[in-house]
Amino acid sequence: MHDPQPDASSCRIETDPLSGRAVFVAPARAERPREESLAACPFCAGNEALTPHEVLRSPADRVLPWLARIIPNRYPVVVDRRHHPPEGLADGLAAGSTAGPPRPAHGIHDVVVESPRHDTSILEIDPRTWRASWQLVRDRLGQLSERDDLAWGMVFKNSGPAAGASLDHIHSQLVALDFVPPVILAKLAGGGDPFAGILCEAEIERRVVATTADLVALVPPAPRQPLETWILPRQPSPWFHAAGPEVAAGLADLIREVVARIERAAPGAEFNWWLHQAPFSPRSERAGTLPPGGRVWAGDVPAGWRWHVEIVPRISPLAGFELGIGCHISVMSPEESARRLRAD
Numbered sequence: 001m002h003d004p005q006p007d008a009s010s011c012r013i014e015t016d017p018l019s020g021r022a023v024f025v026a027p028a029r030a031e032r033p034r035e036e037s038l039a040a041c042p043f044c045a046g047n048e049a050l051t052p053h054e055v056l057r058s059p060a061d062r063v064l065p066w067l068a069r070i071i072p073n074r075y076p077v078v079v080d081r082r083h084h085p086p087e088g089l090a091d092g093l094a095a096g097s098t099a100g101p102p103r104p105a106h107g108i109h110d111v112v113v114e115s116p117r118h119d120t121s122i123l124e125i126d127p128r129t130w131r132a133s134w135q136l137v138r139d140r141l142g143q144l145s146e147r148d149d150l151a152w153g154m155v156f157k158n159s160g161p162a163a164g165a166s167l168d169h170i171h172s173q174l175v176a177l178d179f180v181p182p183v184i185l186a187k188l189a190g191g192g193d194p195f196a197g198i199l200c201e202a203e204i205e206r207r208v209v210a211t212t213a214d215l216v217a218l219v220p221p222a223p224r225q226p227l228e229t230w231i232l233p234r235q236p237s238p239w240f241h242a243a244g245p246e247v248a249a250g251l252a253d254l255i256r257e258v259v260a261r262i263e264r265a266a267p268g269a270e271f272n273w274w275l276h277q278a279p280f281s282p283r284s285e286r287a288g289t290l291p292p293g294g295r296v297w298a299g300d301v302p303a304g305w306r307w308h309v310e311i312v313p314r315i316s317p318l319a320g321f322e323l324g325i326g327c328h329i330s331v332m333s334p335e336e337s338a339r340r341l342r343a344d
Helices: 027-030 127-147 184-188 243-266 320-325 335-343
Strands: 014-016 021-025 056-058 067-074 107-113 152-159 171-177 208-211 215-218 230-231 271-276 310-312
Touching: 014 310, 056 127, 107 184, 127 152, 127 171, 127 243, 184 230, 184 271, 208 243, 208 335, 215 243, 230 243, 243 271, 243 335
Parallel strands: none
Antiparallel strands: 014 021, 056 067, 067 107, 107 171, 152 171, 152 271, 208 215, 215 230, 230 310, 271 310
């Protein structure tokens, strides 16, 4: 099967003129196949011809069977305009601005296939295979950080239909954008050490779930959902892709442990997670111009900044209050969430 040729003009960013809220318009997402409609799973070993050609695999030696792969997403939110120039859209203003025409949604959207078998939970995956997928994520983010047209990257998982997953075979998604999204700008704008409140010594012991030599898993002070857990490095570290391979392996193991604890505390709970890290190095350090319509981080990353994984179970639905004012209601205190997650 030939690799897909995304319609770059169909992926664009519209901005709400009242709130400045950016919306990615991606009609191809409606065409994603559902598990029941497939004759064969495209992510299983032996079905590689059903997917776009991989950009990374582990192991790299093609003589050996693969453990994990990264492939372009056939139904992207953003399109690499270097290869697929859009038609009929102006470069316009950055996403999040309060005026201007729609602009092309430029970036990279990959799929991380995390097992060659038809595993449906990370708890089913062989630990070596699971670690291999996180090493690939680290390597891919490192690759994309070197591009002058990209400003920031993330990896995220939708686990279960209620969390947005369309296929059962275990996988995550990796996205890199040509601007820094508002949620990251807000996390950078606090000044001082923005993680001091997360790691407050006076209360952290009541919120810690598990630890390793390099990482700590804890319930944040203001969890949006019961059992919400964050994983952070013990020492300031702005970029996951700059961490050592031992940290990536440790993160893989700790995520498995936290997910197992969530499963024990709330059997069958579906969840999302995402990795937030600092923006890639400012483009001004490597190029004379900004990406078209892009918004890069021109300031310094706060000294105490840490990349972090936020694991959010889908236990309480979002209702009118949350959607209407942008705040959350939690039915469980962070201390109680941590206590339940620690219970064996």
